[in-house]
Amino acid sequence: xxxxxxxxxxxxxxxxxxxxxxxxxxxxxxxxxxxxxxxxxxxxxxxxxxxxxxxxxxxxxxxxxxxxxxxxxxxxxxxxxxxxxxxxxxxxxxxxxxxxxxxxxxxxxxxxxxxxxxxxxxxxxxxxxxxxxxxxxxxxxxxxxxxxxxxxxxxxxxxxxxxxx
Amino acid sequence: xxxxxxxxxxxxxxxxxxxxxxxxxxxxxxxxxxxxxxxxxxxxxxxxxxxxxxxxxxxxxxxxxxxxxxxxxxxxxxxxxxxx
Amino acid sequence: xxxxxxxxxxxxxxxxxxxxxxxxxxxxxxxxxxxxxxxxxxxxxxxxxxxxxxxxxxxxxxxxxxxxxxxxxxxxxxxxxxxxxxxxxxxxxxxxxxxxxxxxxxxxxxxxxxxxxxxxxxxxxxxxxxxxxxxxxxxxxxxxxxxxxxxxxxxxxxxxxxxxxxxxxxxxxxxxxxxxxxxxxxxxxxxxxxxxxxxxxxxxxxxxxxxxxxxxxxxxxxxxxxxxxxxxxxxxxxxxxxxxxxxxxxxxxxxxxxxxxxxxxxxxxxxxxxxxxxxxxxxxxxxxxxxxxxxxxxxxxxxxxxxxxxxxxxxxxxxxxxxxxxxxxxxxxxxxxxxxxxxxxxxxxxxxxxxxxxxxxxxxxxxxxxxxxxxxxxxxxxxxxxxxxxxxxxxxxxxxxxxxxxxxxxxxxxxx
Ligand SMILES: Cc1cc2nc3c(=O)[nH]c(=O)nc-3n(C[C@H](O)[C@H](O)[C@H](O)COP(=O)(O)OP(=O)(O)OC[C@H]3O[C@@H](n4cnc5c(N)ncnc54)[C@H](O)[C@@H]3O)c2cc1C
Ligand SMILES: [Zn+2]
Numbered sequence: 001x002x003x004x005x006x007x008x009x010x011x012x013x014x015x016x017x018x019x020x021x022x023x024x025x026x027x028x029x030x031x032x033x034x035x036x037x038x039x040x041x042x043x044x045x046x047x048x049x050x051x052x053x054x055x056x057x058x059x060x061x062x063x064x065x066x067x068x069x070x071x072x073x074x075x076x077x078x079x080x081x082x083x084x085x086x087x088x089x090x091x092x093x094x095x096x097x098x099x100x101x102x103x104x105x106x107x108x109x110x111x112x113x114x115x116x117x118x119x120x121x122x123x124x125x126x127x128x129x130x131x132x133x134x135x136x137x138x139x140x141x142x143x144x145x146x147x148x149x150x151x152x153x154x155x156x157x158x159x160x161x162x163x164x165x
Numbered sequence: 166x167x168x169x170x171x172x173x174x175x176x177x178x179x180x181x182x183x184x185x186x187x188x189x190x191x192x193x194x195x196x197x198x199x200x201x202x203x204x205x206x207x208x209x210x211x212x213x214x215x216x217x218x219x220x221x222x223x224x225x226x227x228x229x230x231x232x233x234x235x236x237x238x239x240x241x242x243x244x245x246x247x248x249x
Numbered sequence: 250x251x252x253x254x255x256x257x258x259x260x261x262x263x264x265x266x267x268x269x270x271x272x273x274x275x276x277x278x279x280x281x282x283x284x285x286x287x288x289x290x291x292x293x294x295x296x297x298x299x300x301x302x303x304x305x306x307x308x309x310x311x312x313x314x315x316x317x318x319x320x321x322x323x324x325x326x327x328x329x330x331x332x333x334x335x336x337x338x339x340x341x342x343x344x345x346x347x348x349x350x351x352x353x354x355x356x357x358x359x360x361x362x363x364x365x366x367x368x369x370x371x372x373x374x375x376x377x378x379x380x381x382x383x384x385x386x387x388x389x390x391x392x393x394x395x396x397x398x399x400x401x402x403x404x405x406x407x408x409x410x411x412x413x414x415x416x417x418x419x420x421x422x423x424x425x426x427x428x429x430x431x432x433x434x435x436x437x438x439x440x441x442x443x444x445x446x447x448x449x450x451x452x453x454x455x456x457x458x459x460x461x462x463x464x465x466x467x468x469x470x471x472x473x474x475x476x477x478x479x480x481x482x483x484x485x486x487x488x489x490x491x492x493x494x495x496x497x498x499x500x501x502x503x504x505x506x507x508x509x510x511x512x513x514x515x516x517x518x519x520x521x522x523x524x525x526x527x528x529x530x531x532x533x534x535x536x537x538x539x540x541x542x543x544x545x546x547x548x549x550x551x552x553x554x555x556x557x558x559x560x561x562x563x564x565x566x567x568x569x570x571x572x573x574x575x576x577x578x579x580x581x582x583x584x585x586x587x588x589x590x591x592x593x594x595x596x597x598x599x600x601x602x603x604x605x606x607x608x609x610x611x612x613x614x615x616x617x618x619x620x621x622x623x624x625x626x627x628x629x630x631x632x633x634x635x636x637x638x639x640x641x642x643x644x645x646x647x648x649x650x651x652x653x654x655x656x657x658x659x660x661x662x663x664x665x
Contacts, residue, residue, distance in 0.1 A: 055227035112178035134225040184551035208504035
């Protein structure tokens with residue numbers, strides 16, 4: 001069966017992994033970060049920056065790759081206060097978008113998570129499984145976006161091709 | 166397939182989790198217990214025909230460790246973790 | 250007992266097969282026996298048979314809560330092999346495999362034993378190293394293990410078309426265990442039952458043991474059953490999966506956990522594989538039955554479970570793994586799926602032992618214990634009558650836990 005979707009693998013984003021008590025993280029980086037997301041597994045946006053609240057005391061900041069250097073200068077991953085952790089992880093994840101009228105059908109093959117809008121809000125973002133791999137999933141205009149570890153990228157290209165063949 | 170309640174994420178598919186083993190007794194001070202008690206601590210876990218307490222790791226999710234009580238006869242989760 | 254042979258077959262054929270005797274009696278339950286064996290599975294029945302046959306103890310009752318041979322023995326995938334890892338384990342399984350090969354004659358019951366070799370399909374170097382290490386130990390004890398190339402592996406198993414150079418886990422080679430075989434599980438249960446019955450052992454089905462009874466001195470006194478109290482100074486627990494449920498009634502704690510192991514079979518197809526195929530890196534194994542069905546098993550569900558079904562994702566994971574190496578099996582229709590619950594010890598080796606309760610014996614932790622039935626029965630009978638462990642089972646008593654002298658055994662499960 002073939003599906004009415006466009007699937008795209010994207011280039012690198014700037015990614016920072018942030019851990020620590022929220023008060024401490026915002027004390028250090030509040031000037032740079034979008035607002036603190038209120039609900040677990042939700043995201044906030046500030047300009048081109050996305051902030052994903054993906055675990056207890058755990059966030060991921062995403063930005064266009066061109067901003068990596070500036071963000072690193074602002075967040076100072078190496079020199080940050082010792083009770084929090086900020087790590088530059090841009091090259092660890094590879095992002096895919098699945099967009100189109102049947103995007104939800106493809107995602108239903110790939111993931112056990114209920115991605116119906118009633119369960120999975122517009123601003124939701126979470127780690128779950130895609131083809132059995134740990135993956136970060138969210139909505140994007142007209143479909144879904146997800147990321148897996150770089151080294152699984154080719155495997156996922158193959159899985160997606162077979163799913164939609 | 167279980168639907169495991171994660172305190173951070175809510176109910177999630179069992180396949181997102183890694184089983185972390187049954188909850189055994191707390192580690193005693195090896196110098197304060199007899200050899201037999203120490204061996205019991207090392208080797209014995211509850212094996213009930215009924216609810217057992219066990220650890221799960223939300224490895225393909227938020228990374229939380231949690232404990233649930235699951236009935237070994239039915240797989241029903243009879244008690245979730247605190248906060249879930 | 251009537252003998253099964255060509256003459257009895259001809260005679261009974263002439264009389265329309267109406268005069269075959271029952272294979273075992275259904276005597277009334279007595280109030281006391283010398284030995285009570287709980288559980289008429291493979292281990293319980295074999296123990297009773299060897300008690301009578303080798304040690305002359307015939308005042309024995311086997312108490313079974315369901316029907317004889319209806320427990321895990323009826324649910325297993327009948328792989329008989331001795332490619333274990335430890336010096337303690339290998340001689341025990343070598344003996345058991347040899348006893349199986351002679352069992353048809355021993356019991357005058359056709360076991361349909363088919364010595365057909367097990368081939369491991371290896372996909373990672375750590376696994377290959379582990380299996381070659383096993384080979385070195387197995388060489389010492391006369392078990393057979395031999396490495397073969399990927400080309401030879403594919404020649405022997407033509408259906409193995411997956412796992413090529415571009416696969417996530419390419420096949421790198423194989424190991425061949427020529428001692429392995431399969432036989433008929435019902436014949437094992439029925440053969441031992443008939444043999445034990447003939448020697449005077451009583452088998453009581455529909456007789457559930459509810460608790461173990463201890464006397465004032467703490468020693469075992471008998472058992473409380475659904476049909477009343479049965480007394481015995483020696484009681485052997487052979488209830489596979491339910492061991493702790495019973496031993497707890499005597500205040501005994503054992504290092505056992507009960508887990509669910511599953512299998513499924515396909516529709517019958519023409520002969521396709523003539524060996525037992527084991528894929529430890531992918532986590533499944535299978536063999537083709539005489540009827541032509543693929544009998545397939547996977548990895549266990551990790552949590553404790555007393556269920557006898559299969560979890561959907563365990564089933565799916567096994568099928569997915571199988572199709573990655575055997576893509577043509579996609580066309581097979583699967584007919585039945587089921588599970589059993591087995592107990593596994595802290596170190597994954599069996600427990601055959603006296604206990605802290607005088608007169609109470611256990612045989613447990615039989616994760617892959619079908620292959621162990623003949624040697625398990627023989628050595629437990631030895632322990633019950635002499636009070637001393639048989640030398641083959643001496644490493645498997647409860648003493649090893651007392652001394653933290655575990656027999657960590659990675660060879661217990663075929664898959665993984
Ligand atoms: C899916 C699957 C595949 C397997 N594959 C293999 C394999 O390929 N090779 C291998 O070597 N092993 C295999 N095994 C393991 C093997 O089946 C067991 O180790 C072995 O059958 C256990 O010994 P048994 O035959 O005595 O157990 P059982 O047949 O389970 O006998 C125990 C008996 O005790 C009875 N009982 C329980 N409680 C009581 C009570 N309170 N009172 C009275 N009676 C009671 C039960 O009804 C049962 O009949 C497999 C098991 C499963 C589930
Ligand atoms: Zn979670």
